[in-house]
Amino acid sequence: MKVLIKYILFLSIVFLMAGCRTQYNPNDTCRVENGRIIFQLNLHWNDSQKMEIAHRFDLDSALIARVYKELKNITFNSIEWKVEKINPDLVELSKPVDNNAIPYLNPNDIFMLDESWLKAEGEQERESASYGVNQFNSSHIVSFKDDIATFFLPGQQNVQKIYLAGTFNNWNTMQTAMQKTDSGWVVSVKLLPGKYLYKYIIDGKWSLDPNNILKQKDSQSNVNSVLFRYNYHFDIKGYQNARKAIVAGSFNNWNSNELKMVRTADGWTLPIYLREGTHAYKFIIDDQWMTDPANSVKRPDGKGNSNSFLGIGDSHLFQLKGFTSAKEVVLTGNFNAWNTGELFMEKTTDGWQLPYILAAGNYEYKFIVDGKWITDPDNPFTSGSGDLTNSVLIFKPSYTFTLNKYSNARKIIITGSFSNWNPDGYRMLKKDGTWTFPLYLKPGKYTYKFIVDDQWILDPNNKLWETNEYGTNNSVLWIAP
Amino acid sequence: MFKQPNLLFRLTAIIAAVLLCFSSFTRSNKASGISDDLKKTDRMSARKNLTNPAIDSITIPLKRAGRLFLIEAIIDDEAGNLIFDTGATGLVLNKSYFRNHTVVDQQSSNGITGSVEKVENINIEQIKVSDLLFKNISANLANLGHIENRRGIKVLGLFGFDLIRDYEIIINSKNNQLTLHCIDKKGNRTGLISKNFNASYSQKIETLNNIVFIKGNIGGKTLRFCFDTGAETNAVSNLANKHVLNTIAINRKTDLHGAGSAKSEVLFGVMNDFTLGNTRLNNMETIVTNLEHLNEAYGMHIDGMLGYNFVTKGILCINFKKKLLGVSFPKTSEL
Numbered sequence: 001m002k003v004l005i006k007y008i009l010f011l012s013i014v015f016l017m018a019g020c021r022t023q024y025n026p027n028d029t030c031r032v033e034n035g036r037i038i039f040q041l042n043l044h045w046n047d048s049q050k051m052e053i054a055h056r057f058d059l060d061s062a063l064i065a066r067v068y069k070e071l072k073n074i075t076f077n078s079i080e081w082k083v084e085k086i087n088p089d090l091v092e093l094s095k096p097v098d099n100n101a102i103p104y105l106n107p108n109d110i111f112m113l114d115e116s117w118l119k120a121e122g123e124q125e126r127e128s129a130s131y132g133v134n135q136f137n138s139s140h141i142v143s144f145k146d147d148i149a150t151f152f153l154p155g156q157q158n159v160q161k162i163y164l165a166g167t168f169n170n171w172n173t174m175q176t177a178m179q180k181t182d183s184g185w186v187v188s189v190k191l192l193p194g195k196y197l198y199k200y201i202i203d204g205k206w207s208l209d210p211n212n213i214l215k216q217k218d219s220q221s222n223v224n225s226v227l228f229r230y231n232y233h234f235d236i237k238g239y240q241n242a243r244k245a246i247v248a249g250s251f252n253n254w255n256s257n258e259l260k261m262v263r264t265a266d267g268w269t270l271p272i273y274l275r276e277g278t279h280a281y282k283f284i285i286d287d288q289w290m291t292d293p294a295n296s297v298k299r300p301d302g303k304g305n306s307n308s309f310l311g312i313g314d315s316h317l318f319q320l321k322g323f324t325s326a327k328e329v330v331l332t333g334n335f336n337a338w339n340t341g342e343l344f345m346e347k348t349t350d351g352w353q354l355p356y357i358l359a360a361g362n363y364e365y366k367f368i369v370d371g372k373w374i375t376d377p378d379n380p381f382t383s384g385s386g387d388l389t390n391s392v393l394i395f396k397p398s399y400t401f402t403l404n405k406y407s408n409a410r411k412i413i414i415t416g417s418f419s420n421w422n423p424d425g426y427r428m429l430k431k432d433g434t435w436t437f438p439l440y441l442k443p444g445k446y447t448y449k450f451i452v453d454d455q456w457i458l459d460p461n462n463k464l465w466e467t468n469e470y471g472t473n474n475s476v477l478w479i480a481p
Numbered sequence: 482m483f484k485q486p487n488l489l490f491r492l493t494a495i496i497a498a499v500l501l502c503f504s505s506f507t508r509s510n511k512a513s514g515i516s517d518d519l520k521k522t523d524r525m526s527a528r529k530n531l532t533n534p535a536i537d538s539i540t541i542p543l544k545r546a547g548r549l550f551l552i553e554a555i556i557d558d559e560a561g562n563l564i565f566d567t568g569a570t571g572l573v574l575n576k577s578y579f580r581n582h583t584v585v586d587q588q589s590s591n592g593i594t595g596s597v598e599k600v601e602n603i604n605i606e607q608i609k610v611s612d613l614l615f616k617n618i619s620a621n622l623a624n625l626g627h628i629e630n631r632r633g634i635k636v637l638g639l640f641g642f643d644l645i646r647d648y649e650i651i652i653n654s655k656n657n658q659l660t661l662h663c664i665d666k667k668g669n670r671t672g673l674i675s676k677n678f679n680a681s682y683s684q685k686i687e688t689l690n691n692i693v694f695i696k697g698n699i700g701g702k703t704l705r706f707c708f709d710t711g712a713e714t715n716a717v718s719n720l721a722n723k724h725v726l727n728t729i730a731i732n733r734k735t736d737l738h739g740a741g742s743a744k745s746e747v748l749f750g751v752m753n754d755f756t757l758g759n760t761r762l763n764n765m766e767t768i769v770t771n772l773e774h775l776n777e778a779y780g781m782h783i784d785g786m787l788g789y790n791f792v793t794k795g796i797l798c799i800n801f802k803k804k805l806l807g808v809s810f811p812k813t814s815e816l
Contacts, residue, residue: 033727
């Protein structure tokens with residue numbers, strides 16, 4: 001008999017465990033019934049499952065902990081929660097649906113969804129591409145000369161107007177009008193290397209480029225044509241008798257079938273767009289992997305072979321004058337995640353130096369001279385204060401903040417959405433009575449203020465400003481693409 | 482369930498109604514209470530706003546910023562995007578770019594938190610949208626910087642039905658275009674070759690202050706929804722009938738915090754039982770929250786809003802003259 005009881009007990013435990021494993025579905029947790037919001041919680045959930053429910057439904061984790069511990073009605077933050085055990089595994093936590101009005105619901109406004117929900121629905125934008133090759137089904141659809149790209153849309157002789165809109169003109173629908181010719185419509189735009197999305201607007205109707213095979217869907221299922229403006233070409237001389245030549249690299253995850261080179265008079269070539277930074281690559285000639293014979297930069301891959309390396313973008317020469325008796329000087333900064341054992345500087349006759357390839361941006365860095373951290377003595381731009389002061393490198397600045405008043409101020413900080421409103425942010429530099437600070441800012445909107453000797457002020461030379469949700473005013477700056 | 486307005490509010494409403502009746506009577510001798518007919522006589526023929534009067538319809542490309550639809554416009558000297566927001570009663574312009582225009586009128590409105598907010602009115606010389614040109618237009622000013630900051634787009638303002646209600650309006654979200662057809666007094670298309678809209682479903686709509694109200698069914702109940710392309714999601718009032726709320730699967734909840742200790746609970750889920758006529762619309766995301774302030778602002782009791790998710794369910798045709806909504810649904814499997 002005892003054996004039978006034990007067996008039944010064992011079976012029910014197994015059953016219960018299986019049950020609780022299958023019953024974790026966050027989407028089935030919450031319902032509204034007769035004016036009450038009800039959460040059905042399984043008593044066998046583990047801590048991470050409880051945490052996910054608390055996060056998803058904005059419930060205090062202390063409340064959830066009390067529900068599991070006390071299993072009786074709870075008053076929490078002056079809300080009376082009813083707790084009801086409905087079977088040995090399940091408890092229901094409920095309260096009346098809250099009737100408070102949304103604080104900012106207004107017909108003359110937009111009803112926006114919480115950003116975290118949009119992210120949960122997978123609606124965030126894709127990252128920019130690290131490489132790309134165009135695919136047109138006809139020649140001369142987009143031709144490039146220097147910085148200028150000329151778009152050609154054949155036919156369409158019976159339409160009134162065609163505009164070109166894309167990421168290069170901020171999808172402006174009325175700016176880039178095409179010119180009609182005998183054989184089709186043409187327009188030229190300035191394009192720097194990169195990836196671009198575009199469409200034609202034919203008498204008001206959005207149309208894909210019919211001669212461009214490359215398309216991309218965005219998060220809302222809209223499809224756009226894709227164009228790359230190249231900034232590099234892989235070349236290899238010889239191998240005229242080879243059947244095929246392929247480039248594979250870190251940028252395309254070493255895909256050995258994708259990037260086919262094209263035969264030239266004396267070898268093979270492949271024009272391509274590559275994102276700024278350092279890339280490893282190899283050629284594959286008739287299935288034979290090889291490094292680039294014309295490139296001397298080769299580094300071991302850690303598996304007994306080596307790869308060719310190339311850098312896209314401009315290099316900045318970090319220099320430290322003096323310290324000639326030091327044993328070693330290391331460069332470290334947010335561009336290499338403050339790694340202290342990577343960028344060893346080279347000794348010169350009068351100091352130390354290291355060239356390093358960077359994308360346009362704002363960087364903070366320091367030198368470590370024989371273990372001692374110092375700021376760059378020749379760089380006047382700094383951020384932070386005291387021991388936490390770093391040197392600031394603005395590589396290819398796109399905007400310079402200027403303040404030509406307050407020439408008697410001791411200290412002026414420029415702060416804004418680009419620096420998370422850090423009040424110890426970028427310290428402006430005074431020259432001939434004018435305060436300036438250059439920054440690299442990506443295209444988009446920025447809000448900012450100056451802090452003049454601890455007093456926050458709007459930019460007196462900028463007529464654009466807005467009132468934020470806390471009732472204070474900020475200057476507004478738009479950087480065009 | 483719908484909370485009755487208090488006595489003071491009712492009294493104010495009655496006085497306002499009387500004043501409005503009176504003013505419209507003196508202007509048009511065709512007073513008919515608070516209704517859309519008020520403005521009819523003030524309007525000229527729609528065709529005069531076309532830069533090319535020879536055409537009978539125009540197509541305006543819509544741009545997308547996530548779940549919002551944008552229309553490009555040139556307003557006086559400022560060029561940029563307006564959000565196509567059919568929940569806006571008139572043209573609303575962003576104070577950041579239009580604060581230097583002279584304020585011609587200032588009204589007080591009851592703010593949501595009980596405070597009194599001032600709504601400023603300005604006149605703009607002209608607004609150009611595609612091949613449409615409107616001159617001497619009145620607009621409300623509002624702080625819209627938070628939309629720019631959260632969605633990363635420059636927003637000159639909000640553009641509702643106000644300026645285009647004299648056309649038949651076709652919203653095609655799949656092709657991202659807004660087509661306007663010239664119509665006669667009865668609401669029929671004037672173009673010789675323009676076919677009528679091919680609706681797979683149509684219903685009579687209510688309109689008030691340039692807002693369209695649509696009837697839909699949930700859980701066997703008929704509800705009134707405000708049609709709002711400026712809503713990133715549908716919405717259902719948390720005061721709706723319990724049979725309605727019982728059909729909504731709740732996936733998320735959040736507490737929105739306002740000024741001081743003001744807090745509001747917002748539920749997010751899916752309506753499992755939304756029908757328009759005989760057509761059941763699946764995957765209708767919705768939030769459930771208190772919408773009472775909109776009732777007051779629109780002067781109409783609403784049970785919810787039909788927003789982005791609804792707009793993508795088919796091609797919509799709105800005709801203010803016929804007071805008709807037509808929907809062309811794609812194949813059932815694509816709903």
